[in-house]
Amino acid sequence: MKRIFIPLLLVLMVSCEMLSDCPKLVKGKPEGHLVDDRELKTIKILFGASDLSYENYQFYGLQSIASGEYFVSCYQYVNNLKVWRGDLFFYFDKNGRFEGLLGDIISAIDTGTSPSMGVSEVEARFLGRMKDDSFYSNSKSVANGCMTCELVYYDQAIMEGGSTPDYVLAWLVKPEKSDYPVAIVNDSNQLVIYYNNGVIF
Numbered sequence: 001m002k003r004i005f006i007p008l009l010l011v012l013m014v015s016c017e018m019l020s021d022c023p024k025l026v027k028g029k030p031e032g033h034l035v036d037d038r039e040l041k042t043i044k045i046l047f048g049a050s051d052l053s054y055e056n057y058q059f060y061g062l063q064s065i066a067s068g069e070y071f072v073s074c075y076q077y078v079n080n081l082k083v084w085r086g087d088l089f090f091y092f093d094k095n096g097r098f099e100g101l102l103g104d105i106i107s108a109i110d111t112g113t114s115p116s117m118g119v120s121e122v123e124a125r126f127l128g129r130m131k132d133d134s135f136y137s138n139s140k141s142v143a144n145g146c147m148t149c150e151l152v153y154y155d156q157a158i159m160e161g162g163s164t165p166d167y168v169l170a171w172l173v174k175p176e177k178s179d180y181p182v183a184i185v186n187d188s189n190q191l192v193i194y195y196n197n198g199v200i201f
Helices: 002-019 037-049 119-130
Strands: 024-026 057-064 070-078 081-083 088-092 098-102 147-155 167-175 182-186 192-196
Touching (some): 037 057, 119 182, 119 192
Antiparallel strands (some): 182 192
C-alpha cells in the first residue's frame, strides 16, 4: 500500500509546484540570445572588429543582404533590466565596418530595480484590463493560461509626447505562449499605461 501512496503523493506535490509557477516572474538579462550559434558568432565578429561592446544586449536578429551589408537587432538592458521599446538596430557595411545605428544607446537609468508589486497583483491588473477588451474579454484560454510578468524600464514620456525621457519601473505582461494581448503596468501606481491586443482593423 505504501508503494502506491508515496508515488501518488509525489505526483501531487510536483503538480502543485508547477501550478504555483504561474504567473512567471521574468527579471534580469537572460543568459542566452535569440539567434542561433552561427549568427551569434557573426555578430560577435562584427562587433569586435568595430570595438563595440555587446555586454548589455540580447540579440534577436541578424539580416544580411546580397551586397554584403549586415543588420543586427537587439534588446537593450540597463541595470540588468530590459528597456522596453529601447531596441537597437546596428548597420555594418560590406567590409564588416560599423556604419550606423537606429535607436539610442542608454547608459544609465536611476529609477531603481526593486519592484513594489507582486506578480499576482500584476496579473490581476492585466486581466482586469483585458475584460474591457471586446476581442479578448471572453477568452478563457488567455485568462486561465500562464502569464509572464517581466520587470522592465518604460519611458512614459513616449505616451505623453515629451522629448526628455522619463523612465519608470514597470511590468511587461502577456500570455506565456503568445505575444498578445500585451500590457505595461506601472509598478509605482499599479496603472495599466499601455495595452495592445494585436488586432489591426
